Amino acid sequence: MSVPETGMRLRAMARAGTWTGPTAGVAPGHAQANLVILPREFAFDFFLFCQRNPKPCPVLDVTDPGNPEPSRVAPGADLRRDLPLYRVHRPGLPPSETADITDLWKSDSVAFLLGCSFTFDHALAAAGIVPRHMEEGRNVPMYRTSVQTAPAGPFRGPLVVSMRPMTPRDAETATALSARFPRSHGAPVHLGDPATIGIRDIGRPDYGDPVTIRPGEIPVFWACGVTPQAVIADAGIDPVITHAPGHMFVTDLVDMPE
Amino acid sequence: MSVPETGMRLRAMARAGTWTGPTAGVAPGHAQANLVILPREFAFDFFLFCQRNPKPCPVLDVTDPGNPEPSRVAPGADLRRDLPLYRVHRPGLPPSETADITDLWKSDSVAFLLGCSFTFDHALAAAGIVPRHMEEGRNVPMYRTSVQTAPAGPFRGPLVVSMRPMTPRDAETATALSARFPRSHGAPVHLGDPATIGIRDIGRPDYGDPVTIRPGEIPVFWACGVTPQAVIADAGIDPVITHAPGHMFVTDLVDMPE
Numbered sequence: 469m470s471v472p473e474t475g476m477r478l479r480a481m482a483r484a485g486t487w488t489g490p491t492a493g494v495a496p497g498h499a500q501a502n503l504v505i506l507p508r509e510f511a512f513d514f515f516l517f518c519q520r521n522p523k524p525c526p527v528l529d530v531t532d533p534g535n536p537e538p539s540r541v542a543p544g545a546d547l548r549r550d551l552p553l554y555r556v557h558r559p560g561l562p563p564s565e566t567a568d569i570t571d572l573w574k575s576d577s578v579a580f581l582l583g584c585s586f587t588f589d590h591a592l593a594a595a596g597i598v599p600r601h602m603e604e605g606r607n608v609p610m611y612r613t614s615v616q617t618a619p620a621g622p623f624r625g626p627l628v629v630s631m632r633p634m635t636p637r638d639a640e641t642a643t644a645l646s647a648r649f650p651r652s653h654g655a656p657v658h659l660g661d662p663a664t665i666g667i668r669d670i671g672r673p674d675y676g677d678p679v680t681i682r683p684g685e686i687p688v689f690w691a692c693g694v695t696p697q698a699v700i701a702d703a704g705i706d707p708v709i710t711h712a713p714g715h716m717f718v719t720d721l722v723d724m725p726e
Numbered sequence: 727m728s729v730p731e732t733g734m735r736l737r738a739m740a741r742a743g744t745w746t747g748p749t750a751g752v753a754p755g756h757a758q759a760n761l762v763i764l765p766r767e768f769a770f771d772f773f774l775f776c777q778r779n780p781k782p783c784p785v786l787d788v789t790d791p792g793n794p795e796p797s798r799v800a801p802g803a804d805l806r807r808d809l810p811l812y813r814v815h816r817p818g819l820p821p822s823e824t825a826d827i828t829d830l831w832k833s834d835s836v837a838f839l840l841g842c843s844f845t846f847d848h849a850l851a852a853a854g855i856v857p858r859h860m861e862e863g864r865n866v867p868m869y870r871t872s873v874q875t876a877p878a879g880p881f882r883g884p885l886v887v888s889m890r891p892m893t894p895r896d897a898e899t900a901t902a903l904s905a906r907f908p909r910s911h912g913a914p915v916h917l918g919d920p921a922t923i924g925i926r927d928i929g930r931p932d933y934g935d936p937v938t939i940r941p942g943e944i945p946v947f948w949a950c951g952v953t954p955q956a957v958i959a960d961a962g963i964d965p966v967i968t969h970a971p972g973h974m975f976v977t978d979l980v981d982m983p984e
Binding site for chain 1: 766769770773774777778785788790798836878879
């Protein structure tokens with residue numbers, strides 16, 4: 469099966485059930501997005517959480533309550549069916565996964581689309597620094613850290629980061645490059661020793677897959693859009709729906725540095 | 727009376743009632759902000775309005791419901807007393823003005839602070855392009871336009887712009903310079919003929935004061951943080967509290983291009 473070249477094509481395939489996997493490398497040059505859907509009652513507090521934590525949660529679009537079409541970033545799309553895989557989070561239960569959330573969408577549901585690191589992954593690869601997880605055909609490794617987010621309402625908890633190993637020289641280039649993509653998490657939040665930000669075992673990510681770290685490389689950490697999944701656990705909201713890690717919403721926006 | 731050099735000093739004077747005038751030129755180099763206070767019930771829709779209209783409404787800070795301290799941009803400040811003059815908007819009535827809104831602040835009040843053009847006025851002046859209203863000691867002229875904002879919930883209506891006359895050559899410099907201040911309305915929304923954006927009489931601004939336009943100059947228009955005052959009229963919210971035009975909240979943030 470060929471890789472879809474546009475967001476519209478990927479979304480149609482996800483809707484038809486013919487694309488069920490991760491979206492890394494799909495629709496090159498088009499911005500992908502993290503998804504968070506919650507009841508309107510919690511939408512202001514979550515918006516506030518994003519405003520206070522712009523590195524993990526750069527807001528690309530927010531829908532009108534009850535309307536599943538993100539008309540500013542993907543006219544005609546349906547957020548209930550156009551992602552390959554969703555996670556449904558309920559208080560006290562492990563998250564479950566599903567390919568369609570039509571039955572969970574309510575008249576007061578509000579969807580947030582947050583910028584994703586795939587945008588600068590693409591820019592890094594174009595600059596000759598191919599992220600290791602792309603090279604190894606894996607999902608990017610993600611870790612819960614000991615760094616706390618700025619709380620808002622019931623939303624509070626650890627910053628989640630993604631990690632790309634590279635030489636110190638490449639890390640310098642990658643830092644300057646990613647800083648130009650503030651809607652895609654911007655510059656790294658940490659370089660080097662994982663223990664400094666509370667990561668005990670770099671070989672065991674909390675989300676995604678481990679990747680090889682070669683001799684002479686350092687881990688470089690970026691704020692990650694999976695952070696909301698780590699801060700909703702104690703918020704008591706039933707349910708919160710997100711994308712499954714690595715299975716993003718693909719927009720029509722063209723990736724551009726700012 | 728000397729002009730206060732810091733946001734903290736201006737806020738203390740406003741609180742004590744010893745500074746009652748406009749804030750242009752106050753605390754040079756510190757970001758000033760437009761203020762909008764509304765009940766939590768409307769806070770999500772207004773946040774959405776700002777997200778969809780980032781040029782007139784660049785969000786600097788949003789308070790927790792009921793807490794009048796904008797702790798991220800001015801720790802210790804009190805938004806109920808620290809502006810020199812407020813406007814209180816009630817449906818069907820002309821706005822009234824007051825120097826203290828303590829009695830109107832409720833446990834569910836939410837305050838939004840939005841970036842202000844005084845930031846790039848300062849940068850323009852530093853670049854040798856002194857905005858005419860500063861030169862003439864007036865409030866910047868502001869106009870309701872025929873350009874519609876992107877609506878959200880009950881918030882809909884015209885874009886309000888501020889105007890600075892300058893030579894075409896200076897307009898080019900000012901455009902490039904202001905584009906580097908996205909949290910201060912960014913680049914102009916229009917240059918030249920006022921009629922194109924529905925302004926009938928450039929000599930009669932809807933807010934602020936008229937300024938001299940010299941031969942060879944063109945009017946240059948920027949999105950303005952007074953826009954919310956033009957879109958709340960039909961929203962049926964009782965009350966909405968804003969700053970009085972020109973009487974801004976002075977933050978501790980240092981003006982910096984991005």
